[in-house]
Amino acid sequence: MTVAVAKIRQLSKKIGNKELVKSLNFDINQGEILGFLGPNGAGKTTTMRMMVGLMKMSGGDVEINGFSVKKNKEQALKHVGGIIENPEMYKFLSGYDNLVHFQRMNGPVNGERIKEVVKLVGLEKAIKNKVRTYSLGMKQRLGIAQALLDHPKLLILDEPTNGLDPEGIREIREYLKKLTRETGIAVFVSSHLLSEMELLCDRIVIIQKGQITDTEELHPSEDVIDKSMTVALTCEPQNKAVDILSEQGVIVRSEEDHLLIQTSYAKLPDIHRLLVNEGVNIYTIEKVRVSLEDRFLAKTKGGRD
Amino acid sequence: MQVLRLIQNENMKLYKRKMLWIMLALIVASVILTLVITLKTSDSHPDNWKQTAQQEITENQKLMNQKGVPKAAKDQIAAQMKVDQYRLDHNIAPLFDDTALGFVDNVIGTSGLITLFIIIISASIVSQEYAWGTMKLVLMRPVQRWKVLLSKYLSVLFNALLLLVFLGILAFIVGAIVFGFKDTSFQYVYERNGIIHQTSVFTHFFLFGLSHYIGMIMIAAFAFMVSTLFKNNALAIALSIFIEFAGSIIGSVLAMFGKNYVKYLFFVNTDLMQYIEGSPSIKGMTIGFSIIILLVYFIIFMGVSFLTFEKRDVA
Numbered sequence: 228m229t230v231a232v233a234k235i236r237q238l239s240k241k242i243g244n245k246e247l248v249k250s251l252n253f254d255i256n257q258g259e260i261l262g263f264l265g266p267n268g269a270g271k272t273t274t275m276r277m278m279v280g281l282m283k284m285s286g287g288d289v290e291i292n293g294f295s296v297k298k299n300k301e302q303a304l305k306h307v308g309g310i311i312e313n314p315e316m317y318k319f320l321s322g323y324d325n326l327v328h329f330q331r332m333n334g335p336v337n338g339e340r341i342k343e344v345v346k347l348v349g350l351e352k353a354i355k356n357k358v359r360t361y362s363l364g365m366k367q368r369l370g371i372a373q374a375l376l377d378h379p380k381l382l383i384l385d386e387p388t389n390g391l392d393p394e395g396i397r398e399i400r401e402y403l404k405k406l407t408r409e410t411g412i413a414v415f416v417s418s419h420l421l422s423e424m425e426l427l428c429d430r431i432v433i434i435q436k437g438q439i440t441d442t443e444e445l446h447p448s449e450d451v452i453d454k455s456m457t458v459a460l461t462c463e464p465q466n467k468a469v470d471i472l473s474e475q476g477v478i479v480r481s482e483e484d485h486l487l488i489q490t491s492y493a494k495l496p497d498i499h500r501l502l503v504n505e506g507v508n509i510y511t512i513e514k515v516r517v518s519l520e521d522r523f524l525a526k527t528k529g530g531r532d
Numbered sequence: 533m534q535v536l537r538l539i540q541n542e543n544m545k546l547y548k549r550k551m552l553w554i555m556l557a558l559i560v561a562s563v564i565l566t567l568v569i570t571l572k573t574s575d576s577h578p579d580n581w582k583q584t585a586q587q588e589i590t591e592n593q594k595l596m597n598q599k600g601v602p603k604a605a606k607d608q609i610a611a612q613m614k615v616d617q618y619r620l621d622h623n624i625a626p627l628f629d630d631t632a633l634g635f636v637d638n639v640i641g642t643s644g645l646i647t648l649f650i651i652i653i654s655a656s657i658v659s660q661e662y663a664w665g666t667m668k669l670v671l672m673r674p675v676q677r678w679k680v681l682l683s684k685y686l687s688v689l690f691n692a693l694l695l696l697v698f699l700g701i702l703a704f705i706v707g708a709i710v711f712g713f714k715d716t717s718f719q720y721v722y723e724r725n726g727i728i729h730q731t732s733v734f735t736h737f738f739l740f741g742l743s744h745y746i747g748m749i750m751i752a753a754f755a756f757m758v759s760t761l762f763k764n765n766a767l768a769i770a771l772s773i774f775i776e777f778a779g780s781i782i783g784s785v786l787a788m789f790g791k792n793y794v795k796y797l798f799f800v801n802t803d804l805m806q807y808i809e810g811s812p813s814i815k816g817m818t819i820g821f822s823i824i825i826l827l828v829y830f831i832i833f834m835g836v837s838f839l840t841f842e843k844r845d846v847a
């Protein structure tokens with residue numbers, strides 16, 4: 228069952244007569260990592276700013292944990308942690324003092340909790356050093372630790388992997404996945420790194436020019452058995468295989484050195500058995516995954532500001 | 533309470549930087565400087581102050597009888613004579629520079645330095661968070677914006693008090709060690725509207741500090757408003773310093789030209805001491821009038837700050 232942690236309804240932002248965000252509608256569900264994908268200037272940061280009360284909404288509302296951000300910001304944001312754009316912290320304070328500072332804004336300082344989040348992001352060694360001495364990756368991790376301090380139910384991260392090297396990106400991805408798995412927290416994360424989103428997210432919302440153009444399930448779990456998919460098959464003799472499959476009413480297309488078959492998990496074993504029985508040698512069977520990147524580029528073609 | 537914790541945060545951010553410590557060092561330096569000047573310039577106080585006072589009266593009397601002395605000077609001389617006579621009549625020694633309390637009196641006269649520091653702190657406490665980019669993280673916490681702003685202003689006032697008390701206590705300790713309490717006077721004599729008054733020196737110090745503190749509350753509120761409005765501390769500092777240190781001159785110049793609105797300017801009303809131990813710089817002003825004017829300005833400064841802060845989108 229899906230429980231929505233946040234509901235974004237008709238959310239709009241207008242500055243002057245420019246509509247930065249136009250009537251967005253989507254939910255963020257418990258335990259999911261929802262990607263927010265769009266080209267530069269699409270309105271991702273603007274949307275997130277409104278969600279956390281940094282910007283006033285021009286229209287619509289955001290509901291988090293049942294509280295309206297517009298009407299009851301303090302309650303709504305009680306269980307939200309986040310980073311918007313760069314994780315700017317007080318450079319003249321130590322990482323630890325930064326965490327003390329932000330924790331004290333919500334309630335009394337709790338050293339145990341600070342230790343926990345520091346451990347979670349692996350900053351134990353440097354936590355007493357001044358943030359001035361931190362690398363970008365360490366700052367990002369401190370930013371995430373800060374966001375996690377008050378046991379949020381929703382984590383809002385604006386390009387958390389911005390400027391990180393592949394190893395840093397992989398680390399953050401692992402933290403986030405572990406986090407959702409272990410705590411059931413919902414994560415809303417923006418990026419224009421498409422490949423990164425594919426590896427991280429359960430679902431993505433695509434935004435262009437302030438409007439949502441698509442929502443994609445990346446890891447469909449239910450009714451996957453009967454879902455149509457494309458399979459690439461290398462076999463010998465290829466022509467014979469085409470004849471056999473066409474006879475059975477299977478949609479098949481012959482490429483230069485392989486066949487593309489439209490089928491489903493449920494039917495694939497039968498097809499396989501049939502071909503083998505008819506004396507066709509099968510070398511590889513591969514599921515063709517239309518890359519998110521291809522679809523994204525196809526959809527956002529010319530969508531850049 | 534939440535606001536107390538927020539003030540604690542503001543103080544942490546202030547104390548973990550060098551700025552405030554440099555200010556404290558400068559305050560120590562200014563006390564030392566006053567000490568050096570006192571030691572170098574003033575002769576040690578006379579053994580028999582009564583004799584000196586009597587001499588002064590006689591000399592002043594001669595001056596009064598001379599022709600060609602302007603009236604303003606004569607008024608001053610007359611007041612001086614009255615004070616001297618009062619001291620003799622009531623056996624109250626003057627507050628000599630080279631006694632513990634006289635030294636304190638001299639040092640607190642230099643507390644304009646603290647006003648300068650408070651202007652700098654107040655003008656930066658909001659705008660620096662924008663400059664550092666930390667305002668985003670602060671304002672996305674589940675805290676009402678007005679509480680964030682209030683705690684910043686209260687932290688300024690708290691530290692203003694801290695610096696003021698620090699100056700006073702330091703002056704007292706240095707004065708006590710260097711000069712001791714021999715011959716120090718515990719009574720303060722002053723003239724107001726032609727009448728001589730007498731009060732405890734400590735009351736005088738307290739009232740002086742209080743009046744000064746009220747002035748700081750006002751100029752800090754002004755700096756705070758400008759910096760919140762324009763997110764620019766340089767502008768706020770420059771404007772506030774100008775008003776703080778040129779304000780009274782501007783006031784007197786305008787008053788000289790008979791401008792009636794002068795008394796409604798906030799910076800001619802900030803010195804409440806003028807009513808307590810003297811007479812107002814502009815005729816017709818009373819302490820009640822000044823307090824009301826200050827209140828009105830204070831509400832405006834704070835109102836503008838809070839409204840803009842509450843409404844503003846944080847980019």
Ligand SMILES: Nc1ncnc2c1ncn2[C@@H]1O[C@H](COP(=O)(O)OP(=O)(O)OP(=O)(O)O)[C@@H](O)[C@H]1O
Nearest residue numbers: 242247265266267268269270271272273274532847
């Ligand atoms: N304060 C503002 N006033 C006017 N326009 C603005 C303002 N802030 C942002 N914009 C515009 O709104 C649009 C959306 O900006 P936003 O920062 O939300 O995009 P984004 O999706 O986060 O882009 P990026 O991937 O580059 O971070 C941009 O065209 C930007 O120029």
Ligand SMILES: [Mg+2]
Nearest residue numbers: 271272273385
């Ligand atoms: Mg952005």
